[in-house]
Amino acid sequence: MKFLKRALVASVAALALAVGPAVSAEAATMSFDVTKLSASSMVISNSNCKYFDVYMKYKKRNVDSWSVDTEIAGPSGDSTTAYFGTYSSPAAKDRAMICPEGLGKYTMGPSEIDADYTDYKYDNYWYARTDYTKGYFYVRGKTYASLSSKRIGKTVSLTSSTKVYHPGHYGKIKYNPKVKFQVKSGSKWKTLKTVSAKKGKATYKVKSKSKKTYRVTFSQVSWATGATSKSVKR
Numbered sequence: 001m002k003f004l005k006r007a008l009v010a011s012v013a014a015l016a017l018a019v020g021p022a023v024s025a026e027a028a029t030m031s032f033d034v035t036k037l038s039a040s041s042m043v044i045s046n047s048n049c050k051y052f053d054v055y056m057k058y059k060k061r062n063v064d065s066w067s068v069d070t071e072i073a074g075p076s077g078d079s080t081t082a083y084f085g086t087y088s089s090p091a092a093k094d095r096a097m098i099c100p101e102g103l104g105k106y107t108m109g110p111s112e113i114d115a116d117y118t119d120y121k122y123d124n125y126w127y128a129r130t131d132y133t134k135g136y137f138y139v140r141g142k143t144y145a146s147l148s149s150k151r152i153g154k155t156v157s158l159t160s161s162t163k164v165y166h167p168g169h170y171g172k173i174k175y176n177p178k179v180k181f182q183v184k185s186g187s188k189w190k191t192l193k194t195v196s197a198k199k200g201k202a203t204y205k206v207k208s209k210s211k212k213t214y215r216v217t218f219s220q221v222s223w224a225t226g227a228t229s230k231s232v233k234r
Helices: 002-019
Strands: 031-039 042-044 050-061 065-073 079-085 093-098 104-118 124-131 135-141 143-152 155-166 171-174 178-185 188-196 201-207 213-218
Touching: 031 065, 031 104, 031 124, 031 135, 042 050, 050 065, 050 079, 050 104, 079 093, 135 155, 143 213, 155 178, 155 213, 178 201, 188 201
Parallel strands: 042 135
Antiparallel strands: 031 050, 050 093, 065 079, 065 104, 104 124, 104 135, 143 155, 155 171, 155 201, 178 188, 178 213
16 A cells, blocks of 8 residues: 555656646656665574665666665565665665564565755756565575484484474474485595485485494575584494
């Protein structure tokens, strides 16, 4: 509803510029466009609110001063606003704060724009519109991986445990990534098997006469980081 009202105001302002009795050619071509919104992805491991930098790129024409309010929304409905304008320094950077409720993709935009222009006659003109340029960043929960081992004769049983911090649960919960069981070969790690964890656990058995060094690892996804366990020798 807020953006609908803003669009209506912008339409009226544009009409006034087009039909006003003494509008200069410069004022009639006022424009301000957001061309890019960006922010670095973040990792969370506790319930604290987070400060982060938001950046905007833009192009303008016949605008003296301006302000931009950009909506930032998360997958669970959590939201905040970034402010940019000629009355802030730097004008195209803002230090925003968010208290994540969910993990994953966060969207920046749309943005509400207010701009002013004063011509050589010192007449002031106002320009307003909604800009629908979007930007994205990710909020990922920190993950944890551990590995236990047991040998019976030539068989080594490996069991991984995986967790992720989730703000919606106010702590660590069981996590089910695709876990890679690896063995050290020289100075490199070789993947023996990839197993999908269930209820935060994954198991794998390997035949080995001699002691070898093992670990588990998994990659990051849109809502969780990757992690690697400490190695074990068995």
